[in-house]
Amino acid sequence: MKVKIALLFLVLMCALKSYGSVLTLPTCQFARSLDTEVHFYISKDILDEYSPQFVKAKIDAWIAYSNLTLKNSCIPTTRRVTHVEYVSQIDSSWFQDIAVAERLLINELNRTFPEVNKQGEPIFNAIVFANAFDSYKSLYCGYASSSSFFFTIAINCPDSILEHEIGHLSGASHDIKTLSYYEEFDLDAHRLSTYPPLKNYSLGYICGERGTIMSYEDNHMPVYSSPDIKWNGKECGESDRADNRRVMVEFARQYSKVSLIND
Numbered sequence: 001m002k003v004k005i006a007l008l009f010l011v012l013m014c015a016l017k018s019y020g021s022v023l024t025l026p027t028c029q030f031a032r033s034l035d036t037e038v039h040f041y042i043s044k045d046i047l048d049e050y051s052p053q054f055v056k057a058k059i060d061a062w063i064a065y066s067n068l069t070l071k072n073s074c075i076p077t078t079r080r081v082t083h084v085e086y087v088s089q090i091d092s093s094w095f096q097d098i099a100v101a102e103r104l105l106i107n108e109l110n111r112t113f114p115e116v117n118k119q120g121e122p123i124f125n126a127i128v129f130a131n132a133f134d135s136y137k138s139l140y141c142g143y144a145s146s147s148s149f150f151f152t153i154a155i156n157c158p159d160s161i162l163e164h165e166i167g168h169l170s171g172a173s174h175d176i177k178t179l180s181y182y183e184e185f186d187l188d189a190h191r192l193s194t195y196p197p198l199k200n201y202s203l204g205y206i207c208g209e210r211g212t213i214m215s216y217e218d219n220h221m222p223v224y225s226s227p228d229i230k231w232n233g234k235e236c237g238e239s240d241r242a243d244n245r246r247v248m249v250e251f252a253r254q255y256s257k258v259s260l261i262n263d
């Protein structure tokens with residue numbers, strides 16, 4: 001009997017725990033959404049470590065995580081892969097310097113990279129390396145340009161990294177805990193560090209023990225910060241400083257007359 005009671009208690013505790021861990025998402029329907037292209041330029045030396053099938057599966061996983069995050073966050077945007085190209089080895093030292101990596105790629109391919117397609121929809125360009133750690137022991141899995149739609153990304157990084165970097169390119173920033181890691185951090189100076197300047201409400205957020213996609217929390221969720229999203233009843237954003245959902249919706253509206261039915 002004691003064993004049965006102990007088992008019953010265990011089952012009850014598990015049920016309460018799962019009941020208590022709830023991600024509450026906004027409900028919305030898109031009347032129209034912005035379709036964005038993602039182009040991948042892959043340093044050929046990746047094939048020394050990974051098969052082409054693995055690389056394709058990883059790209060598919062990155063894109064699936066992006067679309068899940070956008071859908072969860074009720075952002076009228078989708079991502080799709082429209083170009084994958086293997087290029088001669090780009091020195092992995094430049095993984096951390098996106099401006100140089102972009103220049104090397106342009107020189108290598110000798111072509112221009114328009115920021116929008118014929119429909120006026122954005123094209124994001126990923127330069128893919130084998131290992132972030134190869135570049136002076138980089139602590140980060142990707143770097144986003146502050147002046148173009150290019151970013152670097154390493155194949156040995158989590159599925160969430162692609163959307164995190166495209167989030168940066170769209171005007172989203174980290175949570176205050178991550179930003180404050182650096183001493184003498186100044187939020188106003190940070191906002192002015194990119195052009196156009198970051199919006200006042202462009203911070204990521206940590207709600208409970210979980211972070212939104214622009215945070216550096218180990219436990220992060222496929223959502224952008226928004227007071228309309230809740231984790232265990234705690235709001236995952238603040239309307240005046242941490243509403244990256246709003247940042248992303250406004251980015252989409254710049255390129256397309258996107259609209260939400262419940263707007």
Ligand SMILES: [Zn+2]
Pocket residue numbers: 164168174
């Ligand atoms: Zn970041």
